[in-house]
Amino acid sequence: MLLFMTPTSPYARKCRMFAALKRLDLPCVDEPASVPSSRLPQLNPLAKVPTLLRDDGSAIFDSRVIVQLLDLLAPSGPELLPRDPLRRIDVLRWEALFDGVCDALVLAVMEKRRAPDKQDESWLLRQMTKVEAGLQAGELALMSRSGPLERLGPHGTPSLSERTWLVGATMTLADVALVAAMGYVRLRAPEVLAGRFWALHCVEARLLVLPAIAATAPPQ
Numbered sequence: 001m002l003l004f005m006t007p008t009s010p011y012a013r014k015c016r017m018f019a020a021l022k023r024l025d026l027p028c029v030d031e032p033a034s035v036p037s038s039r040l041p042q043l044n045p046l047a048k049v050p051t052l053l054r055d056d057g058s059a060i061f062d063s064r065v066i067v068q069l070l071d072l073l074a075p076s077g078p079e080l081l082p083r084d085p086l087r088r089i090d091v092l093r094w095e096a097l098f099d100g101v102c103d104a105l106v107l108a109v110m111e112k113r114r115a116p117d118k119q120d121e122s123w124l125l126r127q128m129t130k131v132e133a134g135l136q137a138g139e140l141a142l143m144s145r146s147g148p149l150e151r152l153g154p155h156g157t158p159s160l161s162e163r164t165w166l167v168g169a170t171m172t173l174a175d176v177a178l179v180a181a182m183g184y185v186r187l188r189a190p191e192v193l194a195g196r197f198w199a200l201h202c203v204e205a206r207l208l209v210l211p212a213i214a215a216t217a218p219p220q
Contacts (some may be wrong), residue, residue, distance in 0.1 A: 001052060001053065001054055001055060002018075002028070002029060002052070002053045003015060003016070003025070003027065003031055003040070003050055003051075003052050003066075004027055004028075004031050004043070004044075004050060004051045004052075004053065005028050005029070005030060005031075005049045005050045005122065006030055006031075006038055006048050006049050007030060007218055007219055008184075008187060008218045008219065009049050009050065010102045010180040010183060010218075011049070011050055011062065011063035011099065011102065011180060012028075012049050012050035012063070012101075012182060013180045013184075013217075013218065014063050014067065014095075014176055014180040014219050015050050015052070015063050015066045015067055015070065015179055016028060016216045017019075017130060017176050017179065017180065017207070017212075017213050017216050018069050018070055018071075018080060018173065019074075020077070020210075020212035020213060020215075020216070021077055021078060021079065021080060021171075021176070021212070021213070022067040022070060022071065022074035022077035022078070023075070023076050023077045023092075023123075023213070024070055024073065024074050024077075026070070027160065029061045031049075032049065032132045033047035033048065033049070038062045044059055044091050044143070048061065048062065048083070048175065049132075050062070050063050052066045052069070052096045052200070057193045063095075063099070064092075064095065064099070066081075067081075067095075067173060068081070077168065078148070078171060079172075080172050080173045080176065081106070081172070081173055082167070082168065082172065087167060087168060090167045090174075091158075091167050091173050091174045092173075093167075094166050094167065094173075094174035094177060094178070095173055095174060095177040097134050097137060097138070097177075097179060098174075098177035098178055098180065098181040099131065099181075100134055101131050101134035101135060101181045101184075101185070102180070102184050104127040104130035104131050104134070105127065105128075105131050105184060105185060105188055105189060106128045107123075108124055108127040108128055108131070108188075108189070109188050110200060111123055111124050111127070112124070123152035128189070128192070130145075131185065131189065131192060132192060134181070135181070135185070135192070135193075135197055135200060136197075137202055138166065138178055138197075138200055139197050139199050141166060142160060142164060142166065142200065142202075142203065143186055143199050144198035145165075145166075146160045146161055146164045146199070147162050153160050160199055160202040160203065161168065162206070164179065164199075164203075165203070166203075171207070175203055175207065176207070178200060178203055178204065179203070179204050179207050179208070179213070181215070182197075182200055182201070182204045183204075183217055183218050184218065186220075187218045187220065
């Protein structure tokens with residue numbers, strides 16, 4: 001298998017983190033569709049990353065489908081996609097929300113790249129409102145799952161219990177999608193995170209101590 005990706009894509013990063021946590025060897029190639037020699041348009045009619053090229057020559061996209069395939073292929077690793085149907089739906093709901101945060105921010109970034117006199121401020125505001133609303137939903141969910149004595153860490157800084165995850169008592173794809181979204185927001189709109197969303201930061205920090213996860217962080 002070969003994953004076509006770019007280092008700044010939060011969707012590709014989600015797939016890379018998922019594969020690393022499931023102990024899957026997933027070779028990656030940095031190949032944006034904008035490169036004239038890119039193979040993406042032939043593999044994926046949408047010419048987008050991530051796209052997964054399988055050993056039989058077929059291509060799988062988008063990121064939500066890719067992680068489903070990786071989960072089926074993984075011989076070991078944590079249960080990032082629960083087998084219980086209702087818990088699985090809950091995890092996929094959070095994945096959709098954090099992917100949506102990234103979707104809205106991508107649109108805002110594209111709008112900001114237009115000439116200043118062509119930019120639609122109301123459009124930008126709508127997209128950034130979605131970004132903040134999505135992050136706030138995750139923040140409130142984590143705070144509601146953390147016991148009251150677990151909200152104060154060393155030196156008086158807020159902290160979550162090691163048991164606090166978005167769904168259930170263990171890490172899932174929901175938390176991986178959270179980390180991908182946080183990294184992308186920090187890359188494109190760091191002011192959104194300044195002094196806010198400490199619960200999201202706690203989950204992100206917990207995963208970033210893993211070398212395989214830290215290695216996927218987008219370049220700043």
